[in-house]
Amino acid sequence: MSRIRLVAIVFLALTFSAVLFADFVAPAPYAKQFREVPNAAPSLKHLLGTDDLGRDSFSRLLYGSRVSLLLAPAAALLSTLIAAFVGGSAGYLGGWFERVALAATDLSLSLPWLFLLLTVRALLPLNVAPVTSVVVTFALLGVLGWSSSGRVICSGARAIRESDFVLQAKALGCAPHRLILRQVLPNLQPVLSAQFWTSIPIFIIAEANLGILGLGVAEPLPSWGNLLRGLENWPEVKASPWKLAPIVALIAVVSCFQLIFQKRENLAS
Amino acid sequence: MSSGENILSANISVDYPGKKGVLRDVALDIAQGEILGLVGESGSGKSTLSLAILGLLNLKGGTARGNMAFLGRELTTLSEREMRSIRGRQLSLVLQSPHSSLNPALKIGTQLTEAWKAHAQGSRVQCRRDILSALQMVSLLDGESLLNRRPSELSVGQAQRVLIALAILHRPVLLIADEPTSALDMITQSEILRLFARLNRELRMSILFISHDLLAVASLCHRIAILKDGEVVECGSTEMIFNHPEHSYTRQLIAALPAAPARLEEVVVYSR
Numbered sequence: 001m002s003r004i005r006l007v008a009i010v011f012l013a014l015t016f017s018a019v020l021f022a023d024f025v026a027p028a029p030y031a032k033q034f035r036e037v038p039n040a041a042p043s044l045k046h047l048l049g050t051d052d053l054g055r056d057s058f059s060r061l062l063y064g065s066r067v068s069l070l071l072a073p074a075a076a077l078l079s080t081l082i083a084a085f086v087g088g089s090a091g092y093l094g095g096w097f098e099r100v101a102l103a104a105t106d107l108s109l110s111l112p113w114l115f116l117l118l119t120v121r122a123l124l125p126l127n128v129a130p131v132t133s134v135v136v137t138f139a140l141l142g143v144l145g146w147s148s149s150g151r152v153i154c155s156g157a158r159a160i161r162e163s164d165f166v167l168q169a170k171a172l173g174c175a176p177h178r179l180i181l182r183q184v185l186p187n188l189q190p191v192l193s194a195q196f197w198t199s200i201p202i203f204i205i206a207e208a209n210l211g212i213l214g215l216g217v218a219e220p221l222p223s224w225g226n227l228l229r230g231l232e233n234w235p236e237v238k239a240s241p242w243k244l245a246p247i248v249a250l251i252a253v254v255s256c257f258q259l260i261f262q263k264r265e266n267l268a269s
Numbered sequence: 270m271s272s273g274e275n276i277l278s279a280n281i282s283v284d285y286p287g288k289k290g291v292l293r294d295v296a297l298d299i300a301q302g303e304i305l306g307l308v309g310e311s312g313s314g315k316s317t318l319s320l321a322i323l324g325l326l327n328l329k330g331g332t333a334r335g336n337m338a339f340l341g342r343e344l345t346t347l348s349e350r351e352m353r354s355i356r357g358r359q360l361s362l363v364l365q366s367p368h369s370s371l372n373p374a375l376k377i378g379t380q381l382t383e384a385w386k387a388h389a390q391g392s393r394v395q396c397r398r399d400i401l402s403a404l405q406m407v408s409l410l411d412g413e414s415l416l417n418r419r420p421s422e423l424s425v426g427q428a429q430r431v432l433i434a435l436a437i438l439h440r441p442v443l444l445i446a447d448e449p450t451s452a453l454d455m456i457t458q459s460e461i462l463r464l465f466a467r468l469n470r471e472l473r474m475s476i477l478f479i480s481h482d483l484l485a486v487a488s489l490c491h492r493i494a495i496l497k498d499g500e501v502v503e504c505g506s507t508e509m510i511f512n513h514p515e516h517s518y519t520r521q522l523i524a525a526l527p528a529a530p531a532r533l534e535e536v537v538v539y540s541r
Binding site: 163164165167168169170171172173174175178182183186187189 | 323325328353354355356357358361362364366369370371372373374375379383384386387388432435436438
């Protein structure tokens with residue numbers, strides 16, 4: 001394992017540990033306001049200062065990271081399951097079903113994904129409870145983000161369908177459900193796994209995009225997306241560069257995912 | 270040797286989309302306990318015939334016309350469910366490439382268990398006993414240790430034997446061996462040919478041995494059918510095909526042998 005991948009793994013492990021134990025690590029609850037010190041500079045009490053409502057920025061970053069880092073895998077799981085079902089069935093069954101499923105996938109791929117995401121999210125109610133906004137945002141990511149994975153999985157399933165070992169299993173009289181469970185899924189597992197892991201950083205960035213536009217996770221619940229909204233006022237950011245912490249964290253985490261799972265994706269392909 | 274009673278009588282034609290007449294009125298009879306060799310060049314339709322008999326032509330988009338009577342049942346009229354109950358139990362297949370025919374993701378034990386469960390019900394002990402017996406039958410005496418290995422951990426000869434063990438697990442009446450020795454070195458090839466001959470002798474299993482290697486076929490088979498461009502151009506006993514070939518293509522095949530034996534007696538014969 002290269003040194004840089006090791007560093008990335010350690011960084012992600014530390015980040016995940018910190019956000020999982022945010023209740024203990026964070027100096028204050030994410031919504032608690034210190035009204036006497038709004039927009040404070042970093043200090044021992046507030047490591048990244050406070051926002052304009054006096055909330056501790058470090059605590060909000062930790063809790064925001066938790067929302068993004070835990071729900072992006074959930075969205076990735078949902079999209080991988082949909083992709084596995086549509087792409088896997090299309091590739092394995094072949095024939096007209098494959099043609100219809102691939103046409104639907106191509107249609108979905110031809111639409112600008114982010115634009116589609118923004119449109120669909122904007123069509124849904126915006127004034128919802130924070131927890132509902134989390135569920136809606138990541139369900140939307142999962143439901144709309146399966147198509148490229150679906151194509152890759154379809155191609156993998158097609159190769160398995162045409163393989164000698166599936167022909168051999170059919171010639172031995174194995175039942176269709178046993179073929180799927182024992183012949184197809186174990187051989188698709190590396191592709192599914194690669195699609196899952198590579199989807200996570202994509203969904204983290206997609207949530208950030210939605211959040212910046214006010215279509216993601218709703219306040220007061222923090223996420224990387226709505227924390228990045230604080231960067232809209234550039235002169236203020238220039239004067240207080242510690243406010244860049246959310247985007248630095250986002251770039252670092254996404255880069256680490258890429259470094260770790262690039263190789264896995266190559267292996268799977 | 271055959272007992273004379275036919276277990277398979279086929280007369281079929283096969284078309285693929287955009288390619289008509291891949292097989293044209295191919296008539297074959299295989300008797301109980303007989304080894305029939307099917308020889309032909311690449312693309313002559315040998316593998317298509319094996320898929321047609323197994324009812325798996327749809328995998329390649331092909332369609333079969335004609336009739337195939339197997340143990341008194343007309344295969345062309347059977348449903349997929351009925352065909353599945355025959356495949357692996359009465360009619361089995363061994364493919365050419367042993368490593369690609371075994372699932373790379375599953376241990377050998379799991380693959381044999383899957384094949385056993387396809388047609389048998391019973392305890393784990395019973396399953397294991399049948400599996401070890403099949404492995405022993407194909408001369409894999411260290412069966413226990415093999416069960417925990419993956420295909421990539423086997424030599425090509427071992428993998429081919431495992432493949433044959435999978436195929437004979439339920440003691441089929443007819444084993445279709447589709448170029449089972451093409452991917453093997455000479456020594457392993459000879460061992461596998463001996464194995465087929467022994468299975469034929471001991472289990473009275475009929476074998477349709479498909480190959481383009483005329484010498485291998487001659488060493489094993491009681492009769493040989495020569496397939497050319499989708500048609501059987503000649504069919505007869507091994508002695509007749511070698512000593513008195515009638516069709517020009519058969520004569521060409523024999524003349525093309527790398528070191529053509531002057532007489533059949535010079536060919537190592539495993540089955541007689």
